[in-house]
Amino acid sequence: MINALTLRTPMAKIRTPQRRRRRVITRASREEITPAKMIEAVSGKSAIYGVILGTANWVAGDINPLQQLHYAEFIGLAVFCSSLSAISVDRSVERCQNIREFEEMTYLKSGRVAMMIFAATIFGCSL
Numbered sequence: 001m002i003n004a005l006t007l008r009t010p011m012a013k014i015r016t017p018q019r020r021r022r023r024v025i026t027r028a029s030r031e032e033i034t035p036a037k038m039i040e041a042v043s044g045k046s047a048i049y050g051v052i053l054g055t056a057n058w059v060a061g062d063i064n065p066l067q068q069l070h071y072a073e074f075i076g077l078a079v080f081c082s083s084l085s086a087i088s089v090d091r092s093v094e095r096c097q098n099i100r101e102f103e104e105m106t107y108l109k110s111g112r113v114a115m116m117i118f119a120a121t122i123f124g125c126s127l
Contacts (some may be wrong), residue, residue: 047114054118063119
């Protein structure tokens with residue numbers, strides 16, 4: 001009887017071809033636009049609409065922006081403008097390649113100024 005444990009079969013060394021390893025460096029295609037930037041852009045665009053429409057209604061209808069908050073028509077207009085701002089910022093995120101392009105496309109600096117003007121207008125009307 002042949003002992004199965006001591007039976008050795010001749011094994012030829014099989015050479016596998018060596019593969020060259022390449023260093024793969026992955027980079028993001030664009031810088032990530034943070035949610036805070038998106039919120040700031042939506043708020044800024046909404047403030048631009050608020051300053052323009054609030055001032056126009058103030059001049060045309062003799063209702064200051066603080067009193068306009070008590071009318072359902074003006075509240076509906078504000079909600080509509082805010083939703084337009086959110087949609088346009090969302091589309092801008094898809095189109096922009098970097099943060100600088102996003103800031104230029106969404107008028108981020110103009111929105112900051114409009115937010116300050118809108119806050120000053122509301123504060124001034126409350127006095």
